[in-house]
Every structure is written in C-alpha cells, then in structure tokens.
Amino acid sequence: MDFLAAGDLSTALDARAEHPEAELLAGGTDLMVEVNLSYHRPAGVIAVRSCEELLEWEGRRIGAAVTWARLEDGPHRALAQLARTIGSPQIRAAGTLGGNVATASPAGDGLPWIAAIDAEIEVASQRRGTRIIAWDEFFVGVKETTLAPDEIITAILLPEHMPVSQEFAKVGVRNVMVIAMVNCVVARGEDGFRVALGSVAPVPIRAYRAEEMINAETSISDAALTEFARIVSDEVRPISDHRSTEAYRRHASGVLARRLVERCLAA
Amino acid sequence: MIVTFTINGEERSATVAGWESLLTVLRDNLGLAGSKNACEQGECGSCSVIVDGANLCSCLVMVGDCEGTTITTVEGIAHGSVLHPIQQAILDEGGVQCGFCTPGFVITAAHLFAANPNPDEEAMREAFSGNICRCTGYGALLRAFDRLAGDGT
Ligand SMILES: Cc1cc2nc3c(=O)[nH]c(=O)nc-3n(C[C@H](O)[C@H](O)[C@H](O)COP(=O)(O)OP(=O)(O)OC[C@H]3O[C@@H](n4cnc5c(N)ncnc54)[C@H](O)[C@@H]3O)c2cc1C
Ligand code: FES
Ligand code: FES
Numbered sequence A: 001m002d003f004l005a006a007g008d009l010s011t012a013l014d015a016r017a018e019h020p021e022a023e024l025l026a027g028g029t030d031l032m033v034e035v036n037l038s039y040h041r042p043a044g045v046i047a048v049r050s051c052e053e054l055l056e057w058e059g060r061r062i063g064a065a066v067t068w069a070r071l072e073d074g075p076h077r078a079l080a081q082l083a084r085t086i087g088s089p090q091i092r093a094a095g096t097l098g099g100n101v102a103t104a105s106p107a108g109d110g111l112p113w114i115a116a117i118d119a120e121i122e123v124a125s126q127r128r129g130t131r132i133i134a135w136d137e138f139f140v141g142v143k144e145t146t147l148a149p150d151e152i153i154t155a156i157l158l159p160e161h162m163p164v165s166q167e168f169a170k171v172g173v174r175n176v177m178v179i180a181m182v183n184c185v186v187a188r189g190e191d192g193f194r195v196a197l198g199s200v201a202p203v204p205i206r207a208y209r210a211e212e213m214i215n216a217e218t219s220i221s222d223a224a225l226t227e228f229a230r231i232v233s234d235e236v237r238p239i240s241d242h243r244s245t246e247a248y249r250r251h252a253s254g255v256l257a258r259r260l261v262e263r264c265l266a267a
Numbered sequence B: 001m002i003v004t005f006t007i008n009g010e011e012r013s014a015t016v017a018g019w020e021s022l023l024t025v026l027r028d029n030l031g032l033a034g035s036k037n038a039c040e041q042g043e044c045g046s047c048s049v050i051v052d053g054a055n056l057c058s059c060l061v062m063v064g065d066c067e068g069t070t071i072t073t074v075e076g077i078a079h080g081s082v083l084h085p086i087q088q089a090i091l092d093e094g095g096v097q098c099g100f101c102t103p104g105f106v107i108t109a110a111h112l113f114a115a116n117p118n119p120d121e122e123a124m125r126e127a128f129s130g131n132i133c134r135c136t137g138y139g140a141l142l143r144a145f146d147r148l149a150g151d152g153t
Helices: A009-018 A031-036 A068-072 A077-084 A089-094 A097-103 A111-116 A208-215 A222-235 A246-266 B022-029 B085-092 B102-115 B121-127 B139-148
Strands: A003-005 A023-025 A045-047 A061-063 A120-125 A129-134 A139-141 A152-157 A165-171 A182-189 A192-198 B002-007 B010-015 B048-051 B054-057 B070-072
Touching: A003 A009, A009 A045, A009 A120, A009 A152, A068 A077, A068 A089, A077 A111, A077 A165, A077 A182, A089 B054, A097 A111, A097 A152, A111 A165, A111 A182, A111 A192, A165 A246, A182 A246, A192 A208, A192 A246, A208 A222, A222 A246, B010 B022, B022 B048, B048 B102, B054 B102, B085 B102, B085 B139, B102 B121, B102 B139, B121 B139
Parallel strands: A003 A045, A023 A045, B002 B070
Antiparallel strands: A061 A152, A120 A129, A120 A152, A165 A182, A182 A192, B002 B010, B048 B054, B048 B070
C-alpha cells in the first residue's frame, strides 16, 4: 500500500488492521518533519484527516482530527489559549489534537490540558472495538503511549464536570513558533485546583502535593501562594537539555502555576 | 500513485510517491518553483500555499493527501503579466531583498486579505507570524500590508 486517504473510520481501521506497517497521518506537522529529515520513509500511509468521525466535536467529545485552528475558537478557555500558541497559523491550520496526543512529546502543549481536566483518550481498532484510556495510563514515556499498533485515536473525552475556570501559560524563547520549556494548565473546579505541567517530566504530570496543599487553604494568602509555588518547583522532575536547564524549569514551573492560580481566582 | 488536483485554476496530475511533500512535487514535477524550500520543517513559511482555503506549509503536506484539492500557489496570484496589488505594494515599499521569503508572504497576505480586508496591526503580525524574513526586518513588508488594508484588495 502506498497511500490511502480514508473518508471514514471503518475504512481507516480496516486498513490499519491489514497494513500494520503503514503510518497514520493527520495534519502531518510532526510526521512530515521526520520524513523531510529522512528519519523515516513510510512503508505506507493511512490519512485520517477526512474521517468524519474524527472531525466531529460535540459536547464532551473532541474528535482526534480537530485542528488547532478550530480549537483556538472553541469554548474551553485554556485549550483555546494553548491552541493559539502552537507554531504558526500555517501549523494550526493543519495540526490536530489527536496528532499531538499520539506524538506524546514531553513538550506537547495539548497534554497538560488533558491532564488538568482528567480527560480520557478514546481509541478504536477493527478487532477490539472502542477502548477508553485514562490520560495517566495513556502517556507512559517520552513519545511512548499505550496505543496498540492496530489502534487509532478517535477522540478526547472530557469529564462530566468541567472546571469553572481554566488557564494556560507556557515559557519559551519567544512568542510564536516555540516549543515550551515549561507549559502549565491550572483548572479550578468544585473540588478545588488541579495543576498540570508539561516539559518537566517524560510525560505530562499533575502537581498532586501542591494541589493538596492549596486546596486545604480556606482563604488563599500570599504566603500560601509562595509555599504552593515552592512545592510545585519541588514536585516537577525536569532535565537539562538544549532548550533549558533543570533549575530554570523548576523555577518557571512554580512561577507559572502560581500565576495561573491567581488568574483562576480573579476569573 | 497518480494524484490529480486543481492548481491555479488548471487541472494537473503527477505520478508521485504518496509520502512526498506537496512542495517537492510542485517544484520538481510540476515546474512550479515559486514556492521556496528554505527549511522543510514548517518553520519559515516560504513554501506557503493555499489548499482548499487553508494556508499551509506545503513542505509538511503529503502529496498523497491532496487528491481532488484546489491549490493556489504564488504563480496563481498575478493577473497575467499584471502584478497583484499585494505584489505591487511589496515592490513599492521595498519589501523584497533576497526574495526567498516573498512567495510565502504574498500567499499569506492573499489568504489574510481574503478573510479580513481591513486587519489591524496585531491581526497582521499574528497572520505573518509563520513567515520568516531574514533580510528586511519586516518594516517594509508591514508598511506594504498596512497600505493594502482597507483598499478592498
Ligand atoms: C513549526 C512547528 C511548530 C510546532 N509548534 C508546536 C507547539 O508550539 N506546540 C506543540 O505542542 N506542538 C508543536 N508542533 C508539533 C505538532 O504541530 C503538533 O504535535 C501537532 O498537534 C501534531 O498533529 P498532526 O495532526 O500534524 O500530526 P501528524 O504529524 O499527522 O501525526 C503525528 C503522529 O501521530 C500519529 N497520529 C496522528 N493522528 C493519529 C490518530 N488519530 N490516532 C493515532 N495516531 C495518530 C501519526 O502516525 C504520527 O506518528 C509544531 C510543529 C511544527 C512543524
Ligand atoms: S520550507 Fe516549508 S516552512 Fe520552511
Ligand atoms: S527578503 Fe530575504 S528573506 Fe525576506
């Protein structure tokens, strides 16, 4: 098989089962970079960006092939904020949430949002039908997920109770076309704050200790916020690499998380 | 495989490997070398083309996924030998130096003004955030686009 542009999910799933060597293609903004660098010469390609089921976005179900350009204009504030920081308008017109999730880069900007709201990943295969995976069982390492070779990500499933406020921020060397040194989503719901960070561990993480601390405060003082930021900085597990250092990432994690809690309080 | 699409109003076909980039096929198979290859990583925008109404980096578009699409490249912007007002404005303001980024800026401008004939400076800066120019410092380009904004072009 050279190239198949699947118009619906069952065509794509059949092809996936029959051609395990073929690669899935959505917007191509991760895959084509690898192809152009000659890391990759796909043995076959199954394109999913025209699968109707993957383009649907209704209520709690965001189809995997929904582009950043669409998400930028959507109702979920932090998701819209982060979508607007992805690459450039050209990248956002092509790149998809499902592609971001499948790539599972530690710096993927969509991932902390999924972690902060406790979203699930819906996947499907021809043999086993649909499977729903909790985010923390889906992302298992750097660019490593528990998606099986015959599966396709079909949607991101949002929880029944969405946060009342949600905020995203990222730190990078400039405003556009920048991969995050740290990215962060804070969501505030009935049960308190949830804090998720990316680029500071192999997978997106929640700052559970910091959440517990801030959620135990009855009124949030400046001292409590300082202590909260300190715990976040302590809780992340960053490395030093070509983009940033461990020390800076720890510092920025605390600063961002605190800032976003303050924004949620002001919302 | 053979792909068939409409480029600049004309139906064209090419024999390709599905995983090749649209940019490669435009330049090497179809003789449309206006779109430039400056990074092949989606970073610079010099390969921008409009595919079914979306402004995309053609270096990141797999050509196999283009069957039946309608594509506008920089070659399709001028009216015959008469420059499009976007091209004329860039020329008048001195927005071309080496010219490598120019096709991408022309396409992004055409895409922007089609959707929003009167963008403010912030909208323009955001729209051009995926087009990099190493020579002009952007001032001349922004002046050209500023002149066009509101001209109904
Ligand atoms: C210039 C540039 C700037 C960028 N900036 C950012 C940024 O700021 N933040 C950020 O997070 N990312 C960024 N990226 C990375 C990329 O744009 C995103 O990760 C994007 O969301 C990928 O989606 P896609 O649809 O283009 O994926 P594709 O490239 O089509 O696919 C990526 C991978 O996912 C697999 N895949 C795709 N869809 C599915 C599916 N439905 N089920 C299973 N597997 C699937 C493919 O097989 C492939 O392995 C940037 C990329 C470029 C080139
Ligand atoms: S060549 Fe395509 S973005 Fe640079
Ligand atoms: S004129 Fe040389 S890159 Fe823009």
